[in-house]
Amino acid sequence: MxxxxxxxxxxxxxxxxxxxxxxxxxxxxxxxxxxxxxxxxxxxxxxxxxxxxxxxxxxxxxxxxxxxxxxxxxxxxxxMAGGDALHPLQQKFLEHAALQCGICTPGILVAAKNLLERNPNPSEEEVRYWLAGNLCRCTGYDKIIRAVMDTAANTRGAA
Missing domain, CATH: 3.10.20.30 (Beta-grasp domain)
Incomplete structure (x- = not known):
């Protein structure tokens, strides 16, 4: 080749x-x-x-x-992270215990960041739709969705 x-x-x-x-x-x-x-x-x-x-x-x-x-x-x-600081999504994933084995986490974080850059004020339905291509076999999705929604709320509050 x-x-x-x-x-x-x-x-x-x-x-x-x-x-x-x-x-x-x-x-x-x-x-x-x-x-x-x-x-x-x-x-x-x-x-x-x-x-x-x-x-x-x-x-x-x-x-x-x-x-x-x-x-x-x-x-x-x-x-995703800047220097020594975690990205706000990464921080919220830790706070909400939205990860377990870690296989899916990078892809979900990348997808969630892309969503929030496009739509900083998504509904829960929009978050679920956007992350539908990311499968998690360990946590279920509730904590992941809550972490993304919490990040969006904090980002809006800081703006």
Whole structure:
């Protein structure tokens, strides 16, 4: 197989990597770039554990070829927090105990952040709809939804 040179922006850093034509973005993030926050839960785009944001849109990185990232902007869970401080969503997930095993958590956090950037005042129904592509086998969804709703309420209160 031939290797492809890709230049992309990941978490606001210009990044170059070489990949095989059949490697997924998830494989490159985890195996070549040591960005191991995104998880492989299913390998078929059904669980959302590998969710990243590509050019502002949610993408299952297990379904995207790494070569397709050429010239794109990618945000992963590693880019969510600023420095030593947690992102408000991450803090609320801790406060609401909205995680257990951690496999789904990165994808849910990335998706929830994307929702709140688009709609800072979502209804519970909108949060549930937006996160429907992210499966959690451990917690159920009540604490996750409460954490997202609490983050939205606090963000509105701070504005």
């Amino acid at each position: 031939s290797r492809i040179h890709v230049t992309t922006t990941i978490n606001n850093d210009e990044t170059d990597y070489l990949c095989e034509t059949d490697e997924t973005l998830l494989d490159v993030l985890r195996d070549h770039l040591d960005l191991t926050g995104s998880k492989e839960g299913c390998g078929s785009g059904d669980c959302g554990a590998c969710t990243v944001v590509v050019d502002g849109r949610l993408v299952c990185s297990c379904l995207m070829l790494a070569a397709e990232a050429e010239g794109r902007t990618i945000e992963t869970i590693e880019g």
